[in-house]
Amino acid sequence: GVRKFFSPLVRAIARSEGISFDELSAIQGTGSGGRVTKQDLLAYIERKSPAKSFVPASKPEPVATPQAYNKSKSTIVPMDNLRQRIMEHMIRSRDTSVHVAAISEADMTGIANYIDRNAVEFQNREGFKLTYMPFIANACVKALKDFPLVNSSIEGTNIVMKNYVNLGIAVAIETTGLIVPVLKGADEKNILGLARGIYDLAMRARTKKLSPDDIVDSTFSITNYGVFGNLMGTPIINQPNIAILGVGVVQKRPVVINDAIAIRQMAYLTLSFDHRLIDGALGGQFLEKVIYYLENFDTTNQLYE
Structure with missing residues (x-):
């Protein structure tokens, strides 16, 4: 089939919401030539509201790497109050x-x-x-x-x-x-x-x-x-x-x-x-x-x- 075009804004929103390209392609667009607009995507996300509540859980990724150092050769020092x-x-x-x-x-x-x-x-x-x-x-x-x-x-x-x-x-x-x-x-x-x-x-x-x-x-x-x-x-x-x-x-x-x-x-x-x-x-x-x-x-x- 013909590969759909999505604006950079729509792609960015989809990426941040964890929506795959295939899922994005399945959304019915109301824009010119059936193109998916920002409003179409936001409305789709709203309808998907149960999944939406899980989005914040994927945010704290950068700090979730406690195994990224050699524990046997490292020392943990708690920060003092100052x-x-x-x-x-x-x-x-x-x-x-x-x-x-x-x-x-x-x-x-x-x-x-x-x-x-x-x-x-x-x-x-x-x-x-x-x-x-x-x-x-x-x-x-x-x-x-x-x-x-x-x-x-x-x-x-x-x-x-x-x-x-x-x-x-x-x-x-x-x-x-x-x-x-x-x-x-x-x-x-x-x-x-x-x-x-x-x-x-x-x-x-x-x-x-x-x-x-x-x-x-x-x-x-x-x-x-x-x-x-x-x-x-x-x-x-x-x-x-x-x-x-x-x-x-x-x-x-x-x-x-x-x-x-x-x-x-x-x-x-x-x-x-x-x-x-x-x-x-x-x-x-x-x-x-x-x-x-x-x-x-x-x-x-x-x-x-």
Whole structure:
């Protein structure tokens, strides 16, 4: 007999409902030349309703492969509560936000030199090292004031504009954990205040001394995988934020300045943002503004008055 033609949509529906080609061919079509339409197929599936109730049972196939590894040479390690919460949080973020990433590079030479000049005095006074993080946080705060939509969140079909900046700072704990404590009132702090606040949160995260209030109400987040030597990454958005900045390692690279090659301290920055609210133009402009504030940091600024 003549082989019937079925539209790609009809074939896709049939495949997802487990309807064979022969079964599909037997359906009486109401379309042009007796062709089976989408409506014909859906009506047929509706009439087959007893079988329909079994369709969901065939969905969880991907996880039904426990024999796919050598059990005698493998060890089962139950996830601890923290790992389970991280897993759930990451899945929720993936399923909530439409992730897009923009990547650019920043010349950190001015800040690197400033840190070198102030390192000894800072260490002596504070008891910990001056790092790039407070400078990056400071640049983010300024850029968020310029682009307040990046500091917002989505609630149903409403945009919640936050008139304050609370920075989530991702902290690696032990070897298998990650937590994002929140630096409250980051927009009210100078470089010194940001440095102290970030260090305090990181220490309390690693010694399990964070309070429940320390891990809620962030408006924007920063993750610094550069501390592990990584060049760049595409971080997952920390819900309910609309964006997260990923910071790569700062290292010397040859760059072209005014047609001459110079050795500069460079870093790749990634902005992962939620395309439900932030379009590419705004995401790109925000990232470039962060870089502008980093590259134009006032190196005459005194850490201590």
